[in-house]
Amino acid sequence: xxxxxxxxxxxxxxxxxxxxxxxxxxxxxxxxxxxxxxxxxxxxxxxxxxxxxxxxxxxxxxxxxxxxxxxxxxxxxxxxxxxxxxxxxxxxxxxxxxxxxxxxxxxxxxxxxxxxxxxxxxxxxxxxxxxxxxxxxxxxxxxxxxxxxxxxxxxxxxxxxxxxxxxxxxxxxxxxxxxxxxxxxxxxxxxxxxxxxxxxxxxxxxxxxxxxxxxxxxxxxxxxxxxxxxxxxxxxxxxxxxxxxxxxxxxxxxxxxxxxxxxxxxxxxxxxxxxxxxxxxxxxxxxxxxxxxxxxxxxxxxxxxxxxxxxxxxxxxxxxxxxxxxxxxxxxxxxxxxxxxxxxxxxxxxxxxxxxxxxxxxxxxxxxxxxxxxxxxxxxxxxxxxxxxxxxxxxxxxxxxxxxxxxxxxxxxxxxxxxxxxxxxxxxxxxxxxxxxxxxxxxxxxxxxxxxxxxxxxxxxxxxxxxxxxxxxxxxxxxxxxxxxxxxxx
Numbered sequence: 001x002x003x004x005x006x007x008x009x010x011x012x013x014x015x016x017x018x019x020x021x022x023x024x025x026x027x028x029x030x031x032x033x034x035x036x037x038x039x040x041x042x043x044x045x046x047x048x049x050x051x052x053x054x055x056x057x058x059x060x061x062x063x064x065x066x067x068x069x070x071x072x073x074x075x076x077x078x079x080x081x082x083x084x085x086x087x088x089x090x091x092x093x094x095x096x097x098x099x100x101x102x103x104x105x106x107x108x109x110x111x112x113x114x115x116x117x118x119x120x121x122x123x124x125x126x127x128x129x130x131x132x133x134x135x136x137x138x139x140x141x142x143x144x145x146x147x148x149x150x151x152x153x154x155x156x157x158x159x160x161x162x163x164x165x166x167x168x169x170x171x172x173x174x175x176x177x178x179x180x181x182x183x184x185x186x187x188x189x190x191x192x193x194x195x196x197x198x199x200x201x202x203x204x205x206x207x208x209x210x211x212x213x214x215x216x217x218x219x220x221x222x223x224x225x226x227x228x229x230x231x232x233x234x235x236x237x238x239x240x241x242x243x244x245x246x247x248x249x250x251x252x253x254x255x256x257x258x259x260x261x262x263x264x265x266x267x268x269x270x271x272x273x274x275x276x277x278x279x280x281x282x283x284x285x286x287x288x289x290x291x292x293x294x295x296x297x298x299x300x301x302x303x304x305x306x307x308x309x310x311x312x313x314x315x316x317x318x319x320x321x322x323x324x325x326x327x328x329x330x331x332x333x334x335x336x337x338x339x340x341x342x343x344x345x346x347x348x349x350x351x352x353x354x355x356x357x358x359x360x361x362x363x364x365x366x367x368x369x370x371x372x373x374x375x376x377x378x379x380x381x382x383x384x385x386x387x388x389x390x391x392x393x394x395x396x397x398x399x400x401x402x403x404x405x406x407x408x409x410x411x412x413x414x415x416x417x418x419x420x421x422x423x424x425x426x427x428x429x430x431x432x433x434x435x436x437x438x439x440x441x442x443x444x445x446x447x448x449x450x451x452x453x454x455x456x457x458x459x460x461x462x463x464x465x466x467x468x469x470x471x472x473x474x475x476x477x478x479x480x481x482x483x484x485x486x487x488x489x490x
Contacts, residue, residue, distance in 0.1 A: 003081045004152040006145040011072040020074055021051040028113040028124040039093050039114035050111050060134035078125040089116050096123035099152055107131050160348045184230055193260040203249050304442045319440050326433045333426040340419045347412045354405055357390035
C-alpha cells in the first residue's frame with residue numbers, strides 16, 4: 001500500500017536557492033536514514049553534487065532563455081510510503097526510481113532516497129524543476145498530485161504490492177496514512193521484549209544489549225534508560241507489570257516467564273455482553289458491585305433492544321435465521337477472497353518463472369551446446385539455476401504451452417479488483433454477524449437467568465389461549481428487564 005504525495009519545494013525567505021537545494025537534498029540523503037547512503041540512487045546527476053548540478057541547469061536556463069523564473073519553486077518532491085512489512089528497502093528504492101522515471105519521462109534529473117528510520121519504509125524523490133535540456137520548466141499541471149498517485153498505484157500493482165482502496169467521497173480519508181505513533185515507553189517495552197527473546201545470560205548483559213540498541217543506561221538505586229532524541233530518562237518500574245527491575249531479573253534468572261505487553265487495545269464494540277450477576281456474587285463480589293452491574297446491564301440491554309427494533313427482529317426464530325444467513329454470507333465471501341488471493345499468489349510466481357525462463361533461455365541453450373561444460377556452468381551458475389527452477393515449475397504445473405505474461409497480468413488485476421470489491425462486504429458481514437450473535441447471547445442470557453420455568457409455561461399457556469401476543473417480542477423483554485432490575489439487590 002503506497003501512500004504518495006507530490007510537494008512543490010519553495011525557496012525559503014532569507015536563503016539563497018543554492019542553500020535551499022542543499023538543505024533539502026542533504027536531509028533526503030541523511031546517512032542515519034538511508035543506511036549510510038546505500039539506499040540512494042539518482043538519474044543524470046551524482047548524489048554527492050546533486051544540489052550543484054540542479055543549480056547549474058537553472059543558470060543555463062537563465063542564459064538560454066534570457067529570463068528568470070517567476071515563482072519560487074526550486075524543485076519537486078514525491079513522498080512514497082509503503083505498508084510496514086510489505087517491501088524491503090532495496091525494492092522500495094527500485095519502485096521509487098521507476099516511479100520517478102515514468103513520471104518525469106527521463107526529462108528531469110532526480111534523486112531517490114529510501115528512509116528506514118520509521119516503521120514504514122518511505123521514499124523521498126526530489127527532481128529538478130528545470131529540464132535536462134535547460135529549455136523548459138516542469139509544469140505543475142492541474143491534478144498533478146492525483147496523476148502521481150495513480151501512476152504509483154499502477155507500479156505497485158505491477159510489483160504485487162497493495163494499494164489504497166478508493167472510497168466514496170464521504171468516506172474518503174487522507175492518502176498519507178501512517179501507522180499510529182508509538183510512545184517512548186511502548187518503544188522501550190518492544191526493545192526489552194526483543195532482547196529478552198534472545199535470552200541474555202545476566203542482567204548486566206541485558207543492559208549492555210540495551211546500550212547497543214542506542215539507549216543510555218543510568219545505574220543507581222533505580223535503573224533508568226533514555227533513548228535517542230528523548231529528553232528524560234525512563235525507570236523500569238514505571239513501565240508497568242512485567243517490566244520492573246525485580247521482574248526482569250527474575251525472568252533472566254529463569255524464575256519467571258516474561259509476558260509482553262499488548263500494544264493494540266481491543267476496539268470498543270457497539271454493545272457488550274451482559275454480566276452474570278449471580279456468578280459474580282458467588283466469586284465474592286459485594287452488593288455495591290451488584291448495584292453497578294445492574295446499571296451496566298440495563299444500559300447494555302437497552303442497546304440490544306434498540307438493535308432488535310432497528311433490525312425488525314420480533315422473535316428468537318427470526319434472530320436465529322438472521323444469524324444463520326449472515327454467518328453463511330460471511331463464510332462465502334471469506335472463501336471467495338481466499339481463493340482469489342491464492343490464485344494471485346500463483347500468478348505472481350508463474351510470471352516470475354516465465355520472465356526468468358525467457359531471459360535465461362539463450363544462456364541455457366549455449367550451456368547445452370557446450371556439452372554442459374563445468375567452466376560455462378561456473379560462469380553462468382545463477383542464470384542456469386533460474387532456468388532450471390522455471391522449467392521445474394512448468395513441469396509441476398503440467399503446462400504444455402506457457403501462458404502470456406500480459407494475459408496473466410490482466411487476470412491478476414481482475415482478481416485484485418474482485419478482492420477489493422468483495423472485501424467491504426466481507427467486513428460488513430463480519431461486523432453484522434458479531435452484532436447479531438452478541439444480541440442473541442444477551443437475550444438468551446436474560447431469559448435463562450431471569451425467567452423461571454413456571455413463568456415460561458404460564459406465558460405459553462396464555463399465548464395459546466389468545467392465539468396471538470399483542471406485545472412485540474422486544475416489548476416483553478423490556479418490561480421484564482425493567483421490572484427485574486428495578487428491584488433490590490440480587
